[in-house]
Amino acid sequence: MKKLALAAALSVVATGAIAGGYVAPTVVEPVVVVEDTSSSAGGILVPAIAVLLLVLALHHS
Template identity: 50%
Template sequence: MKKLVLAAALAAAASTASAGSLAEPVVEAPVVVEETTSSSSGILLPLLILVLVGAAVASS
């Protein structure tokens, strides 16, 4: 059992040691996503909440 664990540890160490290469690493540029929003979208949620509160007050 000890030989099996030792063999597995050596195999894992050997595979990580040989994983590197001499090639230049490829660095990807960050992607910037610009979201287009209209000016009315900022007021939409407060108006919806106001309507819901008004409906709740009117029904009670």
């Protein structure tokens, strides 16, 4: 009787693993992120302010 119960339990476990059948994997489309470029004036602003402060510092000494 124990062997019959064990065989029944194992058959339930074994059939549960393949119960759903084959499912094709879903294809995920890549996300494209478009980022706006900054203007070229942003790259000259900090050095221009630094030169202005240097000129003012030399002028006042």
